[in-house]
Amino acid sequence: MSATTLAEWLRAQDDTALVALLRARPDLATPPPADTTVLATRIGSRASVARACEDLDTLTLTVLEALLVLDADVAPVPSTAVLDLFGGTDVRPALDTLRARALLWGDDDALSTPPATRDAVNPFPCGLGRSVPRLADADLTALDPDEHRVLQTLAAGPPVGQTKDAAHVVSLANARTPIQKLLARGLLVRRDALTVELPREIGLKVRGDRPLGAIQTTEPPLTTARRDQSSVDHTGGGEALELCRHVESLLKSWSEEPPAVLRSGGVGVRELRKLAKDLDVDERRAALLVELVVNAGLVADTEGVEPEWVPTTQTDTWLVAAPEHRWATLAQAWLDLPRLPGLIGQRDDRDRLLNPLAPELNRPGAPRDRKRILEALAALEPGTAVTDPDELAAVLAWRAPRRGGRLRDELVRWTVDEGTQVGVIAHNAITAQGRTLLSEGPGAAAKRLADALPAPVDHVLVQADLTVVAPGRLDPELADEIALVADVESAGGATVYRVREGSVRRAFDAGRSAADLHELFRARSRTPVPQSLTYLIDDAARKHGRLRGGAAGSFLRCDDPVLITEVLSHPAAERLALRKIAPTVVVSPLPLAEVLDGLRAAGFAPAAEGPDGHVLDLRAGGRRIAGKGRRKPVQPSTASDEQLGELVRLVRAGDRAATTTGGARVSVPGHLGAGPSATLALLQRAAREGRSVLVDFVDSHGTAARRVITPQVVGGGVLEGVDVSYGEVRRFPLHRITSAALVEDDRA
Template sequence: MTVPLVDWLRAQDDETLAALLRLRPDLAVPPPADVTVLATRAGIRASVHRASDDLDTVALAVLEALVVADADRVAAERAEVARLLGPDVTAAALDAALAALQARALVWGDEAGLRVVPAARDVVPAYPGNLGRRAGGPAASSGLPGLLEGLPPEERRVLDALIAGPPIGRSRSAAEPDSPVGRLLDKGLLIRLDTETVELPQQVGIALRGERPMGRIEATPPALSTRERPASQVDGTAGGAAMELLRRVERLVELWGTAPPTVLRSGGLGVRDLRRTARELETDEAGAALIVEVALAADLLGQSDSPNPDWLPTTAADAWSAAGIEQRWVALARAWLELPRLPGLVGRRDDADRPINALSETLRRPVAPRDRKRVLAALADLPPGTAVTTPEALGDLLAWRAPRRGGRLRDEIVRWTLEEGTLIGVVALDALAEPGRALLAAAPGENGPVVAALRAVLPEPVDTVLLQADLTAVAPGPLVTALARELQLMADVESAGGATVYRFSEASVRRALDSGRSVTDLKELLEAKSSTPVPQALTYLIEDVGRRHGRLRGGVASAFLRSDDEVLLSEVLAHPETAALELRRIAPTVAVSPAPLAELLDGLRAAGFSPAAEDASGGVLDLGPRGARTDPRRPRNRSVLADPSEERIDAVVAKMRAGDALAAARRGAGNALPANGSSHTLATLQEAARAQRQVWIGYVDGHGVQGERVLAPLTVGGGIVEGRDAVDGEVYRLPLHRITRIALIES
């Protein structure tokens, strides 16, 4: 006879229980007091549903066959389960499936008697194996095969229509005794449910299906169509995508720092703002939605605290920008991997037919990280450089591995993961790149291997550029951080990729001069960092802008304007486009304006002049926009239950074993007697110490809380008993006056 689940679990070793808690982490929250509690939780319907989500097609078919065999009520033999599954499931596949089910405590027992948790009947379809319920009468008799062979053709056609399932049919002739359905009802080969509905009994369906009682079972995973690509090409493409991602996120921080979009009343980002962001980032709306979602998850963006909040970069974005290339990418890639949202839903409509916006709560899906990792894990099973031909092929494989996973968005999630992974730099050319493999294998917070993997696929940073006669500079690879920042200050990025092209213009050079660089600084930097001679046209551009730059000096008066050239100042005052600035000359070389300094300089530039701002010492003052910031507020991701650590699992197993030991000791103590005075307590403890026996003690601690403990007394005296705990092996001291009940434990 098969033992109950609690006894079967209690007989397993600690390694088996630890493996169970790893496969079903919900059983350990909160830690069960003993194995009895563990067995109770293992049979709860919701927990059984979660455990079944990880089963593949064969394991689910075996679970279904056990339910057909009524293993939730009585023990079923392995041979009967194998017969129900038919020839599609080999003995080895059946053994592997049973091992997977037993490891999750969904099935227990041996070949002679297998049992399944009762909640399994709620997990399998309403008609397991597409078979009806068991019936009595002719359907359960040994003469059923002969009865089926002697059926007229019209009656056999009725049964054949119900064989494949579901075993339910409707017929208006069910109430007519002379109809084929009526005659089958009279013979007991159909069961009447109502006046028009009949059901094919389980025994009849099994007999008609022959060697496949549960129908055909896809016992082997579908072949995955792949193509081979050079691993170096995959990694190089991923490295380029990683660099492009960093450039776009930097641009996003700059853009939203100067022109932050407004948070919608319903939360999220407006459609117009998303389109503008996509245009500025040089990507489509889907790519822009992913970038802003990842930036928010990485805590680079947040909402301001104003009554009408905006989306702003956080102060953490400045620290992120100052980090190295690899560290910045790892922060973004890990944020994407753990993102409990589906950016692919942006642009669709919700159940209320409202558009789904980026950064809105509608995108939240707590199981998204799990599904994303499943797709990447399937790619990781392939050799480096091996790519899938289509997302549909990968989706079919994942559907076989876990038919209950994914829901109605299963196929879309596969496609979204490949597309998003390509933009992030984890996937390239439909294959998993080395940085993606390292990211998937690394533990949370373990960034070293991921940084090393990305560094290996990126070209070495260069500290030189190629200056060209058309006022452009070509960076043949990623620039060192200092040179990249200086070049972005004096030139604009024209195209990005493996080689970045920068273009110099009057506005970009003036931007560098406005930030405090001098003409000499710019020329010396370009001469030192260019692999080619500095083109004469670029030198002329810098000198020409520098010659005109700063001839006019602005200050705060609200603002003042001064120039050593009195004629130039007179020209400014007479210019028709400067009238709105309300300039007033207070000295031959000085004029003042009520306009703010930044507005004064912008107005002069619009009129065709090239003023510069100066501080109190006469130095150039940088008034360039620095971008608004808000405090970082990392959201608490309501994700799926985190995998417990090995230390925590070991502690839970030890706690359960201790609880079982305490329960056994309590049973061995029989009916514990009240501690009638200190003399009775002292005598019992002294007897236990002499006989080296254990004693069960009920006590009240210093806070008035009742407890119990099993001790092997070592010393008794001075109103204190000192003994070794039978559960954890520690030595405890307990005052005699706190003991309320006591009993010797029978050997």
């Protein structure tokens, strides 16, 4: 076998392979490794190995565990030994995948894995225990059936078991139970007073011609059904409109009666039930709506002494937007939601109920898992529906068994259910607007939804029972007018409204007259307007407005009517909108402080009074600041191939610098300002000899960086030279250089 270290193997790879490695394992590039030795050390760390295994499918993970069964983390093993464990299954593509991720290196006759792999992947690979070499030739023919059953149970995995029979060491003559007999024979290993372990060699003997047990070489089948894509899109479009309607109702409700923020965060059970009742939905949908409006920035907590959940200024912009753009905002908020609404209603480890917006629902990886599930649906042919979400969960579990944690399968079901409510999924198939949302973003998805929605209708059907049927999506102007004069009774493809005395009064309160309402129904109804509706409108109009009220921001009173007349005759009265309602009383819609300041500027001497008649001090109480908005989670940036290629070139330069003869790296202590003379001497030598230098420095933003520079001028506190990677002349203040090393060139 021709063994090699990981660092040596990495140095032998071409730049394209290293760029692909850094692309597959982005954690290796942060911070940039100084050289290949540092990169190899980072590759072999337990945390990095665990992250690299998250995207491996079940077969590739099994191959990695098979390598551990062969102790490839201790000494190199030939690929033929791995292939023998899998019988006739060709696992060479899996070996190539492991090589590409540097979870495996070396030639086919000497394959090695990082020593940390066993801890990161599985301490009992393939369900086999630790090795006891002396048992390689153990004879199992003399065992009785009960002992064989114990061995078969442990060989199926896991190889450890809990038993009281391990408490005392007994001889074979005194052994009474199968466990005691196997311990006495040395076929089981006693780990502690209650734990026994089946050694690897015995497990392999018991498994016989299936040394790795049951191997799932292909992903489970996924049963699908064909759906008409236009039907899927139209159904999803209907759900999108219903979502927007419910959110609009939520915002209206919380604008009038905002719920309190719980001390532990979130919305209380009572408020959630009230919201569900007001919207006529179940509590799970109400909880999802709450999560969406907050993540979309339409609602935020006031963060005061008694905080409440209140709609933000973004609500007004959202309300006047077109339906498709409203939906796109909510759909993107759901896609990016770093929380798990599916947990709402369950209990935590302390048996506390999990409420909407509770901090316990935070899961930073939720958007990634949600998108992975949707992308699996989007990978199917358009119009292809999954008949059973549990089958989809099984497929995704095979593709990435180490993703999703303990809630992995529940995440699939929750995502399908929530996606259906949001309008991204319909009939268990992804909609065209959902597919566009994933690939092109919310703007393009809004346009696609607009295409899926039926054209808005400009008429309604008024019935004799005072119901108004909208046979489709109403145009925005008509929808606003009908919503003003009637209440929604049922929603769907055809929305049914009902006109009541209270709804007619609501229209009058908004400034509509009886003539306006008669004209609305006469012009927009395709059916004759029933006489009962005419009577209802006229009846309500006769009662409306007999008692009138007005708004006044402040008042002025004076026992002297002459002074009141003098104030009203002054030019300031018009500017302050003063109006006399009694001989000694004047009112204004402006705040009291503004009225008093205006009168004082006009030469009067008014005073402010409270409800009890005492003088008030209206001076400002101190500086005020605007409330802070919610911060959006920072999305990790993805390095481009050019950036990764530059990093690989710097790693190569670090290798050459480490092997340079006659010039070790010179580090500059931070307190020395421009640096020691040794650094200057090294840079000046490089300038004289035309050598390249690997320079570590801190830029003007305080960020550490590294470049390969060919110095041209060194002096005056500045290094000026050619950046080898870009071929540009750059200047570096010497006091920002933290270390430098000569780079070995290829000259003879």
